[in-house]
Amino acid sequence: MADLEAAKINHDNHLLLDQSCMRLPYELLRQNFRSFHLPFDKGSNSVKDLLKETANGSLNGKVSPEDVVKNLDQMLAKMRGLKRKLAVAADEEDRLYRQMDARVAHMRELASLNTVDDVKYEGWSRQRLDRLLVDYMLRHGYGSSAAALADAREMQDLVDIDTFATMSRIRTSLERGSVQEALAWCAENKKELRKMQSNLEFLLRCQQYIEMMRTGVHSQMLEAINHAKKHIIPYSDTYPVEVSFMAGLLACQPNTHLEPYASLYSSSRWETLADAFVEAYLKLLNLPMTPLLHIALSSGLSALKTPACHSTQSQGADQPADGTSSTTTTNDNNTAAASSSSSSSSAPQRHPPHHHGTASLTTRVCPICSTELNALARNVRYAHHSKSRLLDHDLVLLPNGRVYGRARLDEYAAKSGLPPGQVKDLVTGEVYPASELRKVYAT
Amino acid sequence: MDSAKEKLTSLLDELSKASKLPRLSAAAQDVDKIIELLSEAREQIANGMDPHMASLTMTKLQNPIRTAFDKVNDSLKAASSTHKKIGRSLDKHFPLKPLPSDTDTMAKHIPLINRAIAMHLLREGQFGVAATFLDETQAKHPSSASSRPDDRMVQDGDEAVADGEDGMDGSGDADFSMLHSHELQDRFTEMYSILQELKTHNLLPAIEWARANSAELEARGSNLEFELTKLQYIWLFKGPAVNGLPDDENNGQIGALTYGRLHFGRFQGRHMREIQRLASAMVFAPNLPASPYHDIFSIDSAFADVASSFTREFCSLLGLSAESPLYLAATAGALALPQLLKYTLATRARGTEWTTAQELPYETPLPQSMLFHNIFVCPVSKEQTTAANPPMVIPCGHMLAQDTLQKLCKGNRFKCPYCPSEGLLKDARPVVL
Numbered sequence A: 001m002a003d004l005e006a007a008k009i010n011h012d013n014h015l016l017l018d019q020s021c022m023r024l025p026y027e028l029l030r031q032n033f034r035s036f037h038l039p040f041d042k043g044s045n046s047v048k049d050l051l052k053e054t055a056n057g058s059l060n061g062k063v064s065p066e067d068v069v070k071n072l073d074q075m076l077a078k079m080r081g082l083k084r085k086l087a088v089a090a091d092e093e094d095r096l097y098r099q100m101d102a103r104v105a106h107m108r109e110l111a112s113l114n115t116v117d118d119v120k121y122e123g124w125s126r127q128r129l130d131r132l133l134v135d136y137m138l139r140h141g142y143g144s145s146a147a148a149l150a151d152a153r154e155m156q157d158l159v160d161i162d163t164f165a166t167m168s169r170i171r172t173s174l175e176r177g178s179v180q181e182a183l184a185w186c187a188e189n190k191k192e193l194r195k196m197q198s199n200l201e202f203l204l205r206c207q208q209y210i211e212m213m214r215t216g217v218h219s220q221m222l223e224a225i226n227h228a229k230k231h232i233i234p235y236s237d238t239y240p241v242e243v244s245f246m247a248g249l250l251a252c253q254p255n256t257h258l259e260p261y262a263s264l265y266s267s268s269r270w271e272t273l274a275d276a277f278v279e280a281y282l283k284l285l286n287l288p289m290t291p292l293l294h295i296a297l298s299s300g301l302s303a304l305k306t307p308a309c310h311s312t313q314s315q316g317a318d319q320p321a322d323g324t325s326s327t328t329t330t331n332d333n334n335t336a337a338a339s340s341s342s343s344s345s346s347a348p349q350r351h352p353p354h355h356h357g358t359a360s361l362t363t364r365v366c367p368i369c370s371t372e373l374n375a376l377a378r379n380v381r382y383a384h385h386s387k388s389r390l391l392d393h394d395l396v397l398l399p400n401g402r403v404y405g406r407a408r409l410d411e412y413a414a415k416s417g418l419p420p421g422q423v424k425d426l427v428t429g430e431v432y433p434a435s436e437l438r439k440v441y442a443t
Numbered sequence B: 001m002d003s004a005k006e007k008l009t010s011l012l013d014e015l016s017k018a019s020k021l022p023r024l025s026a027a028a029q030d031v032d033k034i035i036e037l038l039s040e041a042r043e044q045i046a047n048g049m050d051p052h053m054a055s056l057t058m059t060k061l062q063n064p065i066r067t068a069f070d071k072v073n074d075s076l077k078a079a080s081s082t083h084k085k086i087g088r089s090l091d092k093h094f095p096l097k098p099l100p101s102d103t104d105t106m107a108k109h110i111p112l113i114n115r116a117i118a119m120h121l122l123r124e125g126q127f128g129v130a131a132t133f134l135d136e137t138q139a140k141h142p143s144s145a146s147s148r149p150d151d152r153m154v155q156d157g158d159e160a161v162a163d164g165e166d167g168m169d170g171s172g173d174a175d176f177s178m179l180h181s182h183e184l185q186d187r188f189t190e191m192y193s194i195l196q197e198l199k200t201h202n203l204l205p206a207i208e209w210a211r212a213n214s215a216e217l218e219a220r221g222s223n224l225e226f227e228l229t230k231l232q233y234i235w236l237f238k239g240p241a242v243n244g245l246p247d248d249e250n251n252g253q254i255g256a257l258t259y260g261r262l263h264f265g266r267f268q269g270r271h272m273r274e275i276q277r278l279a280s281a282m283v284f285a286p287n288l289p290a291s292p293y294h295d296i297f298s299i300d301s302a303f304a305d306v307a308s309s310f311t312r313e314f315c316s317l318l319g320l321s322a323e324s325p326l327y328l329a330a331t332a333g334a335l336a337l338p339q340l341l342k343y344t345l346a347t348r349a350r351g352t353e354w355t356t357a358q359e360l361p362y363e364t365p366l367p368q369s370m371l372f373h374n375i376f377v378c379p380v381s382k383e384q385t386t387a388a389n390p391p392m393v394i395p396c397g398h399m400l401a402q403d404t405l406q407k408l409c410k411g412n413r414f415k416c417p418y419c420p421s422e423g424l425l426k427d428a429r430p431v432v433l
Helices: A002-007 A013-059 A065-111 A119-139 A143-152 A161-175 A180-188 A190-195 A200-215 A218-235 A240-249 A261-265 A269-284 A292-304 A323-339 A371-377 A406-415 B003-018 B024-048 B051-093 B105-123 B127-140 B144-155 B176-180 B183-199 B204-212 B214-219 B224-237 B252-290 B302-317 B325-350 B402-408
Strands: A382-384 A395-397 A403-405 A422-424 A431-433 B359-363 B391-393 B399-401 B413-415 B422-424
Touching: A013 A065, A013 A119, A013 A292, A013 B003, A013 B024, A013 B051, A013 B325, A065 A119, A065 B003, A065 B024, A065 B051, A119 A143, A119 A161, A119 A292, A119 B105, A119 B325, A143 A161, A143 B127, A161 A180, A161 A269, A180 A190, A180 A200, A180 A269, A190 A200, A190 A269, A200 A218, A200 A240, A200 A261, A200 A269, A218 A240, A240 A261, A261 A269, A292 A371, A292 A382, A292 B105, A292 B325, A371 B105, A371 B325, A395 A406, A403 A406, A406 A422, B003 B051, B024 B051, B105 B127, B105 B183, B105 B325, B127 B183, B183 B204, B183 B302, B204 B214, B204 B224, B204 B302, B214 B224, B214 B302, B224 B252, B224 B302, B325 B359, B391 B402, B399 B402, B402 B413
Parallel strands: A382 B359
Antiparallel strands: A395 A403, A422 A431, B391 B399, B413 B422
16 A cells, blocks of 8 residues: 555665765764874884884994984884874774764664654654754854754764864854865865865965965065965966966956956955865765755655645635634634524534634644744645545535545534534534535545 | 665674774774883883993894884774775665755755744753754844845745734744744743643643633634543542542542532533543442443553643644644655655756646655645546645535546536536535545
């Protein structure tokens, strides 16, 4: 049956949003290893070399015992430095493994479930929402909120606060007009950035050059030329056009209107740089470019949305929680009650002024109609269905043109304390004798 | 058949195994060893300061240091190979699939998303997080609260601009200004304190709330007030041994009787039969479990039940659904994402996008529990009915879309496509599902 099929969890497809959650610890493990390994290699080589040199020198009498001790102190200092670096990297690695274990445990919960109707699924999915929220907050720079939510839910190991804190820090420094932090990051990840053909470092170097030119001071401009020789000219094969623009910039004042030089001098270039950095940073870690919540919402809002959710002509009938419906519904009632002679109700028809469209215990408020998402969902398309999907079976038509499931009408009549043989409209509250109901078929 | 599940399980098993394999920390021991060797040699040489002794010590130092460095390198290699193993497991069982992110339609509506998140946090009872979030979003977009009304005007060119405006007790829309006046927060604080009391089996605050909102609840066809009153009666009836309340004239059967006399009166119209049952149970008090009334007096899940219906009613009166819409939307999003992905890949390959402006071009099946409106697809045209093309009931009781009916018509008459009966167009009527 279609419903059972729809409720079944396909563990492969179900985790599209959770790919980065599972992969990031791995990416960070490698990054952590790289950032430790290179300096360690260098350091240990220099210790080895010095050791050999000293031993040889001592053997052929060129190095005095005093100098041997001095050299040994130097080696010791270096080794202690490397030891500290190792301890830092090892701690970080342990933390990343702890995160990986926590995420494995989190995914195991899902692996044990077969259908979304399983009671345990809700708990898992709620935790996923919390993860998506933290991801959203981090990417939009709401760092304190993200940390507060992660703490409140005790899920620090399931989210990546540090990774995004680093990103935010560098992004902010770029937005404030400083390239140092970003350049340092480029240096740390030189090889990987080259592998993915990122032009970030080139852009940053150009910006340094532009800033020196902007000063208009002779010495600074000379330095700019030296800077260009060292850091920009080497790119002339990769980015010939841009490099020639940089050369052309020599002839232009910062207040020029000539393009592309005006844009190069523009302060908005810092935002472009910040964006380019974020893109490179996310790409390097294999993280998606958009907040996961955006993806989940644009897919989910459409899937849940029906033509009824924003329909204004439907007299509020199909929009339980939507504020619009409550006035229209009440109006509808009054006219309907006035014209309807069939309502032989003994129970009083009460419609308090703020009666909220939706009717009964048995009506669930639609998430798209609910205040939180209604305006947001206005911008998405509604779901496509090729088959009718009805909440009730055994449909009956009331004289006012509204169709309900028979069982639901009976339940509502009982709850409203109606005498047997009468039913009450779940939305409008009109009361009719059961004999006036007509069966209808959706085939 | 379920290879996807097996794949996930193998991935998780392999990752768990990898986390027990050698790590960087294993290298520490040999680094310490090197430091130890170097300092030993240093002490020896510094003590004697004899050139011959120095060169001898240094020569003897070479091999152990080299061995120790080799060991460090082995440890580093082992740590790195653990990483590679993890990478291979991920690539094999969980290959990276790109997400559809070329058109981020949500990026234009950050203030609306922020509002939804703030309301979600409040309804989850995360007041501290919500306060932090509101402060932070305000600091980042100082104008978002004031710019929201414009935002709405732009989006809601139509009558729907009144959306939610006339809701809840004239308190206005639950928008950012409401969040900031702390009104919504106060409501949810009230809800949580009542729920907290319910958890400790104190029904009185909930009863008080239900009584204050009695008219609205009744109009919704909610029995909450009566259910709460009834539970209080039963709770008192059970006496001090069960309810732990003071053993006085307000507790036990006498207390229940007094309570019932005082409060059941107002429910007599609607719940006479049940009140009679509750009262008659007094007679069987010595041996209730064997009486015909045992079912109403077993209240194992009663407190949890009233708590969940209280939450539902409380949210409904605020115009909010009982379950967090954000939760439902995110969950539905995860369920529908594979279809979206498949569609974007297919259209990108073809370089075309065929679409009706308002309807998704592909199906996103959701479980029944995520269905909130009736969906009627005309069995003839296979089109979903809308306000412009509503479902019609024809005299034989079959339903068709209005457009379909128009096409079926010959003059004023049509024949039902599902049964032998014929009808007149004027006898068909639009219905609301």
